[in-house]
Amino acid sequence: METLEPILAAHPFFEGLEPKYMQLITGCASNVRFEAGTYIFREGEAASRFYIIRQGKVALETFAAQRGSITIETIEAGEVLGWSWLFPPYRWHFDARVVELTRAISLDGVCLRTKGEADHDLGYELVKRVAQILMQRLQATRLQLLDVYGVHTRGGL
Amino acid sequence: MLKDKCTMTINPLQVGDQVILEHEHFQQLFTALLSRGYEVVGPTVRDNAIVYDTLTSTADLPIGYTDEQDGGTYRLKKRGDEALFGYAVGPHSWKQFLHPPVIRLWQARSDGNSFRIDAENLEAPKRAFLGVRSCELHAIAIQDKVFTGTRYTDPVYQARRGNVFIMAVNCGQAGGTCFCTSMQTGPKATAGFDLALTEVLDANRHYFVFEIGSHLGAEILQDVPHRAASQDDIQLAEDIVARTAEHMGRSMDTTDIKDLLYRNLEHPRWNDVATRCLTCANCTMVCPTCFCTTIEDVTDLTGKQAERWRKWDSCYTMDFSYISGGSIRSSTKARYRQWMTHKLASWIDQFGTSGCVGCGRCITWCPVGIDITEEVRAIRQSDSILTTMIKEQ
Amino acid sequence: MTANIPDPMLPQVYRVQRVRREIPDTFTMELEPADGSDIPPFATGQFNMLYVFGVGEIPISISGDPAKRKPLVHTTRAIGTVSKAMRELKSGDVIGVRGPFGSQWPIERALGKDVLIVAGGIGLAPLRSTMYQVIAEREKYNKVVLLYGARTPEDILYRREQERWRAHFGLEVYVTVDRATGAWHGSVGVVTKLVPRAPFDPFNTVALVCGPEIMMRFTAAELEKRGIAAEHIFVSMERNMKCAVGFCGHCQYGPNFVCRDGPVFQYSHVQSLLTKGEI
Numbered sequence: 049m050e051t052l053e054p055i056l057a058a059h060p061f062f063e064g065l066e067p068k069y070m071q072l073i074t075g076c077a078s079n080v081r082f083e084a085g086t087y088i089f090r091e092g093e094a095a096s097r098f099y100i101i102r103q104g105k106v107a108l109e110t111f112a113a114q115r116g117s118i119t120i121e122t123i124e125a126g127e128v129l130g131w132s133w134l135f136p137p138y139r140w141h142f143d144a145r146v147v148e149l150t151r152a153i154s155l156d157g158v159c160l161r162t163k164g165e166a167d168h169d170l171g172y173e174l175v176k177r178v179a180q181i182l183m184q185r186l187q188a189t190r191l192q193l194l195d196v197y198g199v200h201t202r203g204g205l
Numbered sequence: 206m207l208k209d210k211c212t213m214t215i216n217p218l219q220v221g222d223q224v225i226l227e228h229e230h231f232q233q234l235f236t237a238l239l240s241r242g243y244e245v246v247g248p249t250v251r252d253n254a255i256v257y258d259t260l261t262s263t264a265d266l267p268i269g270y271t272d273e274q275d276g277g278t279y280r281l282k283k284r285g286d287e288a289l290f291g292y293a294v295g296p297h298s299w300k301q302f303l304h305p306p307v308i309r310l311w312q313a314r315s316d317g318n319s320f321r322i323d324a325e326n327l328e329a330p331k332r333a334f335l336g337v338r339s340c341e342l343h344a345i346a347i348q349d350k351v352f353t354g355t356r357y358t359d360p361v362y363q364a365r366r367g368n369v370f371i372m373a374v375n376c377g378q379a380g381g382t383c384f385c386t387s388m389q390t391g392p393k394a395t396a397g398f399d400l401a402l403t404e405v406l407d408a409n410r411h412y413f414v415f416e417i418g419s420h421l422g423a424e425i426l427q428d429v430p431h432r433a434a435s436q437d438d439i440q441l442a443e444d445i446v447a448r449t450a451e452h453m454g455r456s457m458d459t460t461d462i463k464d465l466l467y468r469n470l471e472h473p474r475w476n477d478v479a480t481r482c483l484t485c486a487n488c489t490m491v492c493p494t495c496f497c498t499t500i501e502d503v504t505d506l507t508g509k510q511a512e513r514w515r516k517w518d519s520c521y522t523m524d525f526s527y528i529s530g531g532s533i534r535s536s537t538k539a540r541y542r543q544w545m546t547h548k549l550a551s552w553i554d555q556f557g558t559s560g561c562v563g564c565g566r567c568i569t570w571c572p573v574g575i576d577i578t579e580e581v582r583a584i585r586q587s588d589s590i591l592t593t594m595i596k597e598q
Numbered sequence: 599m600t601a602n603i604p605d606p607m608l609p610q611v612y613r614v615q616r617v618r619r620e621i622p623d624t625f626t627m628e629l630e631p632a633d634g635s636d637i638p639p640f641a642t643g644q645f646n647m648l649y650v651f652g653v654g655e656i657p658i659s660i661s662g663d664p665a666k667r668k669p670l671v672h673t674t675r676a677i678g679t680v681s682k683a684m685r686e687l688k689s690g691d692v693i694g695v696r697g698p699f700g701s702q703w704p705i706e707r708a709l710g711k712d713v714l715i716v717a718g719g720i721g722l723a724p725l726r727s728t729m730y731q732v733i734a735e736r737e738k739y740n741k742v743v744l745l746y747g748a749r750t751p752e753d754i755l756y757r758r759e760q761e762r763w764r765a766h767f768g769l770e771v772y773v774t775v776d777r778a779t780g781a782w783h784g785s786v787g788v789v790t791k792l793v794p795r796a797p798f799d800p801f802n803t804v805a806l807v808c809g810p811e812i813m814m815r816f817t818a819a820e821l822e823k824r825g826i827a828a829e830h831i832f833v834s835m836e837r838n839m840k841c842a843v844g845f846c847g848h849c850q851y852g853p854n855f856v857c858r859d860g861p862v863f864q865y866s867h868v869q870s871l872l873t874k875g876e877i
Contacts, residue, residue: 117780197719202531357843497847504652539876551853
């Protein structure tokens with residue numbers, strides 16, 4: 049849709065991409081909306097799309113036997129949801145449960161990764177951007193691991 | 206009266222006057238001080254060292270003794286003469302009298318409903334410090350700044366400091382670990398004393414050249430047989446001290462030392478010294494400026510009587526920096542680095558002077574002979590700023 | 599009974615008026631002098647040394663309203679011997695108080711600007727005093743934003759009060775937790791994650807940060823990344839304290855005495871110390 053291009057181009061994830069690629073991406077994009085309580089995707093499902101969240105909140109969740117569902121992280125406005133579409137086995141690692149009404153732009157990951165295999169310039173740009181997200185997520189996750197608000201002793205975890 | 210070989214100066218003694226006291230009259234200094242209610246503390250031989258303790262007469266002084274000092278080494282030796290002050294410094298410093306190692310701050314009593322706190326009576330005995338070296342005068346001035354020169358005043362220190370009489374000694378010999386000239390704290394006493402003496406001793410003569418430093422010093426010396434010092438006498442005394450300055454056992458280049466240490470907090474030398482340091486805290490105990498204390502709140506078995514005690518502490522102890530769960534400075538490296546950078550660098554930001562007076566005690570009393578002057582030298586030699594410059598070439 | 603204490607090492611006897619359980623292992627005490635005298639005024643960010651008879655004394659930040667003369671309010675986490683003994687105190691019991699000591703949050707630097715408060719865990723306790731101060735003179739500031747991080751939803755401190763702030767005073771409050779079950783509908787993630795999208799103007803903001811040291815370190819870095827100058831970021835450090843008046847030497851942090859030069863520090867002054875271990 050033509051009206052999505054300026055929105056996508058303005059997003060940090062797509063910053064600096066050549067216009068021809070922006071057109072390609074816009075061609076694979078559509079507006080979507082998810083109601084609270086629904087799941088955008090489930091652990092194990094094929095990862096074919098990814099989402100730029102415009103508004104709302106999505107919880108990345110997993111289920112542990114006695115503990116029930118645990119929220120790993122919430123993805124909110126302005127963030128990118130989903131990177132598993134770019135790496136084998138192309139399956140989601142967590143559930144994405146909608147916490148509150150969420151509007152997003154959905155992008156065709158399969159289309160993009162196929163095009164990226166063919167055009168390595170595009171491929172490099174995609175991987176570079178996804179790596180950036182991964183880096184931020186990893187950094188945040190490490191901080192979460194440190195459990196900074198807990199009481200710890202030297203040498204103890 | 207007191208006329209024999211001396212001429213009493215007609216005018217009362219003034220601050221800045223220099224006079225000669227014969228050795229046989231030194232005891233009368235004791236009399237003058239004791240009669241005014243002073244407890245005289247000074248050097249005496251005990252446990253194979255020269256320590257500071259209460260003295261009753263000249264005979265208590267370490268007559269004829271000197272010390273041989275080096276890294277981790279202290280030996281008393283007989284000099285072969287009868288010098289009263291023929292040594293450098295021992296393990297004690299004057300801080301034990303001004304900043305007591307153990308003191309109760311208050312007592313409290315609980316009646317079940319509330320508790321009441323009774324502060325300690327802070328009166329301290331009038332003391333005369335006999336034999337204070339120039340480095341020690343600077344150490345006292347440094348502690349004055351810590352305890353009475355900032356926003357808060359320590360009443361314990363202030364009570365003791367207020368009624369101290371100081372008789373300084375200009376050193377006639379430098380110790381094996383001394384480096385006061387590097388720290389500009391000696392060997393000549395220039396300020397902060399009531400009286401300062403230089404001992405002159407050779408085959409024929411034994412006397413003291415006294416400098417009056419205060420009205421109180423003048424008053425004390427007025428009671429003791431003395432004569433005016435001649436220009437030659439004064440010059441002789443100055444020569445003795447000048448010779449001492451030439452024979453320091455150690456030296457430290459203090460150029461830009463604060464920034465040198467601040468920019469080398471990750472220098473590999475810290476790891477090196479950490480393999481030797483035992484964190485025994487000897488250096489902090491003997492250092493005349495180290496002032497850290499801890500507070501102990503204790504109670505009796507009934508739980509109705511409580512006391513707060515203050516005791517010397519050391520940044521080398523494992524839980525000196527303990528907060529909720531662990532110590533900030535847990536490794537030996539971190540604790541040694543804290544002590545040395547505080548002493549030579551941060552102290553300057555905190556109090557305007559170095560914390561080190563070059564007395565060498567930390568070198569002498571370290572069981573493994575760690576030498577603060579050597580540690581500074583090692584860091585300076587491979588200063589990170591040099592390695593950065595080399596990398597950039 | 600102790601009156602007119604010139605000696606900074608003598609506690610004054612206060613009586614516990616009320617104790618409130620906050621989150622697990624954290625409680626708030628309201629205190630008043632046992633002899634009915636006035637409570638000395640304090641500035642936000644300062645702390646008192648609290649003495650439990652016969653047990654010991656620890657530094658605790660003041661977390662009440664600086665405009666209210668009584669009572670004296672302290673929120674404490676029971677971690678060690680003294681704080682655990684403190685947790686056993688009930689209304690009517692007595693406690694010793696010395697202070698206030700230390701430096702304050704320089705809220706006056708934020709006049710006419712945005713105020714960003716980032717707190718983690720118990721770190722909200724000293725900043726609650728600042729919130730009260732800001733709310734009392736709300737018109738003097740532009741945007742006021744609170745970012746708060748806790749371990750889990752059960753560990754959110756002053757939760758209901760935060761709701762009131764969000765609802766009533768033109769403040770923006772964002773809360774995140776490190777982990778949660780599905781029952782939590784708020785954000786999950788580290789508090790630094792809230793920084794990029796928080797609605798403040800980095801070139802016209804004063805940021806006050808308080809929490810575990812590691813959280814402050816990463817938060818300050820994130821704030822700088824967003825464009826706030828290090829001179830406009832303030833942190834509150836914690837070190838072992840015995841005397842609180844700069845004599846015992848325990849609280850030294852580089853050349854600083856945390857009891858006297860801190861606990862509140864301008865980030866630019868301690869930036870190089872924060873990134874070094876065991877300082």
